[in-house]
Amino acid sequence: MKSLKVITQIAASAMLLFAAAQPALAAQDPTGSKQTTYPGISSDALEKFGGEAGVHNWVEALFYYIMLDNRINKIFIEHGNVARQIALNTQLEQMVLGGAVQYEGASMSAAHADLGITLTQFNAVVEAAYNACERVNTPYSVCNQLIAALAPFERSIVTR
Amino acid sequence: MKGLIGVNRYLPSCAALLALSAALFSAGAWADLYNDGKVLATGGVSMTDGAGGGGITPWATITGYGTRDGINGDVHYTYVNLPNYALNSIGGAVGLWDRVELSYTNDVLTTGSTFNTVGLLTDTLGLPTGIAPWNTTIKMDVFGAKVRVFGEAIYDSDNLIPQVAVGGFYKINHNRALLKTLQASKSKDWEAYIAATKIFFPINTLVNVTLRYTAANETGLTGFGGPKGNKREIRPEVSLAYLLNKGTAIGVEYQKHGGNLEGQSVDLNGVVVPGDLLGSLTQHESDWYDAFIAFFPSKNLSITMAYAMLGNITLTPNQSGYYISLQASF
Numbered sequence: 001m002k003s004l005k006v007i008t009q010i011a012a013s014a015m016l017l018f019a020a021a022q023p024a025l026a027a028q029d030p031t032g033s034k035q036t037t038y039p040g041i042s043s044d045a046l047e048k049f050g051g052e053a054g055v056h057n058w059v060e061a062l063f064y065y066i067m068l069d070n071r072i073n074k075i076f077i078e079h080g081n082v083a084r085q086i087a088l089n090t091q092l093e094q095m096v097l098g099g100a101v102q103y104e105g106a107s108m109s110a111a112h113a114d115l116g117i118t119l120t121q122f123n124a125v126v127e128a129a130y131n132a133c134e135r136v137n138t139p140y141s142v143c144n145q146l147i148a149a150l151a152p153f154e155r156s157i158v159t160r
Numbered sequence: 161m162k163g164l165i166g167v168n169r170y171l172p173s174c175a176a177l178l179a180l181s182a183a184l185f186s187a188g189a190w191a192d193l194y195n196d197g198k199v200l201a202t203g204g205v206s207m208t209d210g211a212g213g214g215g216i217t218p219w220a221t222i223t224g225y226g227t228r229d230g231i232n233g234d235v236h237y238t239y240v241n242l243p244n245y246a247l248n249s250i251g252g253a254v255g256l257w258d259r260v261e262l263s264y265t266n267d268v269l270t271t272g273s274t275f276n277t278v279g280l281l282t283d284t285l286g287l288p289t290g291i292a293p294w295n296t297t298i299k300m301d302v303f304g305a306k307v308r309v310f311g312e313a314i315y316d317s318d319n320l321i322p323q324v325a326v327g328g329f330y331k332i333n334h335n336r337a338l339l340k341t342l343q344a345s346k347s348k349d350w351e352a353y354i355a356a357t358k359i360f361f362p363i364n365t366l367v368n369v370t371l372r373y374t375a376a377n378e379t380g381l382t383g384f385g386g387p388k389g390n391k392r393e394i395r396p397e398v399s400l401a402y403l404l405n406k407g408t409a410i411g412v413e414y415q416k417h418g419g420n421l422e423g424q425s426v427d428l429n430g431v432v433v434p435g436d437l438l439g440s441l442t443q444h445e446s447d448w449y450d451a452f453i454a455f456f457p458s459k460n461l462s463i464t465m466a467y468a469m470l471g472n473i474t475l476t477p478n479q480s481g482y483y484i485s486l487q488a489s490f
Contacts, residue, residue, distance in 0.1 A: 035318065036318050037317045037318055037361070037362055038317065038318070038319065038320050038360070039360060039362050039363055040362065041362055042362060118197075118227070118229050119197060119227040119228055119229060120195060120197025120227050120229045120230075121197075123197050123198060123199050123227065124197070126199050127199060127200070130199075130406045140364070140403070140404070140405045140406065141364050144361040144362065144364050144403070145361070145362055147317075147361050148317040148360075148361035148362045149317075151314065151315045151316070151317045151318075151361065152315060152316060152317060152318040154312075154315035155315065155316075160229075
């Protein structure tokens with residue numbers, strides 16, 4: 001019976017933690033500023049990415065890998081203009097890394113609301129993101145600053 | 161004849177399995193169920209009890225590469241070579257919709273020369289101690305289940321809430337006579353755990369903390385409970401992994417062990433031998449540590465190499481040695 005009590009206590013603490021977590025689970029959208037992460041994104045991340053030109057190169061590489069990935073390229077072909085997505089992503093990625101750049105596109109949830117994106121498809125883009133870092137010779141540890149900044153968008157992009 | 165009877169016993173379950181697979185394939189359902197959509201390395205590896213995690217600690221991650229969109233599984237083989245022991249662990253696990261994990265593993269521990277002094281004596285006297293001189297082996301079946309409760313280890317980098325899972329193992333140790341000799345209370349027992357895992361991308365680091373509620377001696381390989389304690393207790397375990405690149409991680413682990421058999425000697429068919437009578441016959445158990453490197457060349461294969469520092473195990477001190485684990489995912 002004592003073990004049952006311990007399990008109940010563990011379950012109760014888990015539920016409490018879950019309840020405390022609720023407000024943080026709201027949909028994530030670009031807020032017009034650097035993404036808040038724990039721990040924070042390193043202050044020289046944008047510089048190490050090569051500034052605007054470096055980020056632009058990375059986004060070009062990202063879309064190169066996305067458009068070659070038969071799991072996800074159809075979504076990008078059917079919904080929207082790739083050149084425009086490259087321009088908007090260059091803004092967004094600079095902004096979340098702490099650059100003084102305003103993202104002019106739609107919110108993440110609005111832009112993806114009707115697409116029925118799965119987590120499997122989202123992860124395919126994450127894989128493309130890592131491939132893109134390797135393509136433009138951005139070190140893995142620098143790449144992870146951007147991964148940290150973009151990861152919370154999963155909550156507004158994945159709807160299935 | 162015995163072999164035939166054995167085969168017959170398994171036939172119904174084989175037929176059921178075949179029928180199930182046929183149903184899955186014919187409906188084309190398997191294509192919809194199968195999923196390998198997790199990012200490389202994020203399924204973790206297989207720990208020695210068979211669950212998804214690090215080398216010795218179960219994590220809150222669900223094993224395999226299945227996301228919430230489907231199922232995925234893996235098989236593993238782990239070999240640990242210590243001065244007095246060798247552990248062979250072989251098993252399989254399945255992850256269901258990144259929510260539930262079911263696992264089975266079979267641990268076979270050969271004990272080298274550890275029990276030879278006791279074995280030779282008791283063999284001469286004809287005592288049933290579970291010790292065969294030169295060839296004492298401990299076999300254990302481990303059944304595991306894990307449920308992911310809440311939290312995102314990977315995506316929620318904007319909060320500190322870890323991914324949390326609860327799980328349990330049911331372990332059946334088959335060398336009951338040896339466990340009796342070592343004075344363990346039980347040969348079968350369950351353990352429960354709660355695990356919290358979080359990846360901190362800005363510092364390329366994964367942190368896992370697990371609390372295991374258990375009465376195990378050497379994870380159950382030398383049974384459960386003993387003269388110094390029979391009750392389950394909460395023992396912490398920690399894994400730290402640093403991600404070197406998208407397919408390589410290095411790290412360290414710690415696992416708290418108990419002292420149920422601490423300072424005890426051996427019980428030879430009812431006679432407890434004074435610990436110093438036949439040289440060193442006193443048992444000790446140390447906490448476990450390991451340092452590892454894990455390679456993920458593809459989503460179908462991981463290779464983990466480690467140096468395990470397990471300290472005192474039963475009668476023998478300084479049990480440190482190499483660990484290698486292969487995991488194939490499908």
